[in-house]
Amino acid sequence: MSSAVKTYIVGGAVRDALLGLPVQDRDYVVVGATPEFMHAQGYLPVGKDFPVFLHPESKEEYALARTERKTAPGYAGFAFHAAADVTLEQDLQRRDLTINAIAEDSDGSLIDPYGGRADLERKIFRHVSPAFAEDPVRILRVARFAARFAEFTIAPETLALMQSMVASGEVDALVPERVWQELSRGLMEATPSRMFDVLRACGALARILPELQALHGVPQPAQYHPEIDTLVHVMMVIDTAAQRETSLAIRIAALMHDLGKGSTPPEDWPRHIAHEARSAALAEAVCRRLKIPNEVRDLAVMTAREHGNVGRALELRANTMLKLFERCDAFRKPERFLAMLQACECDHLGRTGYEHQPFPQAQHLQTGLLAAQSVNAGAIAAQVMAKSPDKAAESIAAAIHAARITAIEAAIKKANPSD
Numbered sequence: 001m002s003s004a005v006k007t008y009i010v011g012g013a014v015r016d017a018l019l020g021l022p023v024q025d026r027d028y029v030v031v032g033a034t035p036e037f038m039h040a041q042g043y044l045p046v047g048k049d050f051p052v053f054l055h056p057e058s059k060e061e062y063a064l065a066r067t068e069r070k071t072a073p074g075y076a077g078f079a080f081h082a083a084a085d086v087t088l089e090q091d092l093q094r095r096d097l098t099i100n101a102i103a104e105d106s107d108g109s110l111i112d113p114y115g116g117r118a119d120l121e122r123k124i125f126r127h128v129s130p131a132f133a134e135d136p137v138r139i140l141r142v143a144r145f146a147a148r149f150a151e152f153t154i155a156p157e158t159l160a161l162m163q164s165m166v167a168s169g170e171v172d173a174l175v176p177e178r179v180w181q182e183l184s185r186g187l188m189e190a191t192p193s194r195m196f197d198v199l200r201a202c203g204a205l206a207r208i209l210p211e212l213q214a215l216h217g218v219p220q221p222a223q224y225h226p227e228i229d230t231l232v233h234v235m236m237v238i239d240t241a242a243q244r245e246t247s248l249a250i251r252i253a254a255l256m257h258d259l260g261k262g263s264t265p266p267e268d269w270p271r272h273i274a275h276e277a278r279s280a281a282l283a284e285a286v287c288r289r290l291k292i293p294n295e296v297r298d299l300a301v302m303t304a305r306e307h308g309n310v311g312r313a314l315e316l317r318a319n320t321m322l323k324l325f326e327r328c329d330a331f332r333k334p335e336r337f338l339a340m341l342q343a344c345e346c347d348h349l350g351r352t353g354y355e356h357q358p359f360p361q362a363q364h365l366q367t368g369l370l371a372a373q374s375v376n377a378g379a380i381a382a383q384v385m386a387k388s389p390d391k392a393a394e395s396i397a398a399a400i401h402a403a404r405i406t407a408i409e410a411a412i413k414k415a416n417p418s419d
Contacts, residue, residue: 005032007062008088008103008111015099018120028062029103031088035064051082065091068131089113096138097145098126119155126155133161136170140182143198147189154198162202171207179208180290187251192242193235211282212255214262219270226352228270230261237350246342249296253303253343254350256283260304279304299336302328303343310344313361318408321368322401330369341365364412371411372404 013026030038035051043053043062051064066082067090088111092101098116105111114128125142132138139162146152154162165171186195196212199205206213215231227233234255241254260278264271283304287297309316309324316324324330330337341362348359380403381396388395 005030005037006088006105007031008105010092010103011095011100014102014104014110015116015120017104018102018117026060028060029065029088029091030062031065031086031091032084033064034084035082037084038062038064066094067091068094093129094131095128096132096135096141098128101128123149123152124155125152125158127158127161130161132158133165133170136165136174137178137182139165139171139199139202139204140174140179140186143195143204144182144186144189146198147186147192147195150191150194154201159202162204166203166207171204174208176290180292183290184248184252187238187242187255188248190242192238192251196235209286211259211262211286215258218261218264220261220272221270224351230258233350234258236352237346240350240355241343241346244342244346246346247339249299250339250343250346252287252292252296253300253340254346256286256300257304257307257343257347259283259286276305276308295336299339299343302336303340306340307344307347310341310361310365311348313365318368318405318412321365321408322372322404324365325369325372331373334369334373337369338366364415367411367415368408371407375400375403375407 007028007030009026010029011027013023016023035045038051038053039045042056044056046052046054046061047063051066053062053064054060055062064082065086065088066080067086068080088103092103092111092113095101098114098119100116101112101114102116103111110117115126119126125145127138142154142158142162146154183195186192189195196205196209199208200213200216212231212234215234216229218230219228220230220233222228225233227236234257237254237257238251241251246254256279258275258279259282260275260280261272263278263282264273264275280301283300284297286292287300292300306324306328313321325337328337328340345359345362348361349355349357377400380399381392384396384399385392
């Protein structure tokens with residue numbers, strides 16, 4: 001490249017290296033270049049809103065240094081200016097947090113005009129400039145960073161700015177796809193509860209997930225939930241899911257399993273009769289609103305609807321257990337059923353004093369399901385067809401049902417001979 005053109009590593013790669021963390025992807029900013037210059041060097045353009053190029057060999061992203069100007073509400077309402085006269089400091093100034101506004105030169109020296117290294121050492125999230133308030137996605141990003149870096153705190157002036165953004169309605173301009181993108185990434189971090197703590201502290205939770213906000217301060221029976229507060233319980237459940245390194249679908253199911261408790265009339269507290277059905281309906285509504293993928297939605301709705309039955313699994317008769325399997329389509333989708341059991345186990349463990357308690361319900365139901373799956377439905381169908389061809393469909397279903405109940409009863413008895 002020309003001597004007048006300089007390239008720097010910026011953002012998360014510099015931050016994570018300073019924290020001693022593995023660096024996954026490197027982002028580069030190019031100062032002093034034009035799109036024509038990048039084309040001439042063999043770089044491939046990929047950016048639509050502003051010039052971003054892929055390196056001809058490494059395929060890493062190189063963005064031209066740019067400034068931005070707010071032109072409309074929401075995260076997409078910006079006009080970008082990328083030109084050879086934009087300085088590195090100007091480019092870094094438009095970034096969200098000081099810890100993400102550090103650049104590294106080709107010789108390894110750091111350019112840190114906004115105090116990012118000091119904030120890394122103090123473990124503080126601080127906005128770079130008042131321009132932070134122009135992009136509501138930055139609230140979600142700070143919350144997501146809090147889930148990843150649980151020991152960091154938010155600078156008071158940054159939290160105040162985030163609160164003012166919520167109050168001004170800027171958060172209401174967020175589109176569902178971007179909310180889901182950031183929430184899903186935050187849920188996969190080590191301490192996802194911190195993301196929701198931040199969203200609640202700035203007021204954004206009530207705007208993007210009012211169903212979850214409604215759980216705050218709602219009591220549960222102390223004999224089953226020593227932590228009392230329903231939102232505290234749900235936060236414990238999702239952190240348990242993270243500790244167990246579960247999938248995103250399981251973490252979403254854990255997050256939404258108790259939403260119905262937020263709609264329990266206060267005069268009925270701390271009991272929450274039939275909250276499972278209300279939870280399922282709310283989980284369905286949230287997933288549709290945020291355009292969450294269908295397979296994730298289906299697990300969340302099923303877990304919300306059935307987690308009470310899973311918790312009572314040791315008390316279920318074989319016929320009732322079989323009905324549970326059928327409702328959950330467990331014969332066609334056993335992996336999803338097992339995922340629900342994982343979410344329910346997180347629900348069980350996500351309570352004060354229960355963190356290390358066994359959850360025999362999962363193995364009990366797996367034993368029953370394996371037994372029911374072992375029934376040879378084809379052989380039974382052939383036998384029924386031979387005996388009663390006129391009533392085949394109805395008789396086949398009844399015979400398979402009865403055989404599965406018998407198999408479940410035998411398997412449970414064998415697994416628990418003292419009962």
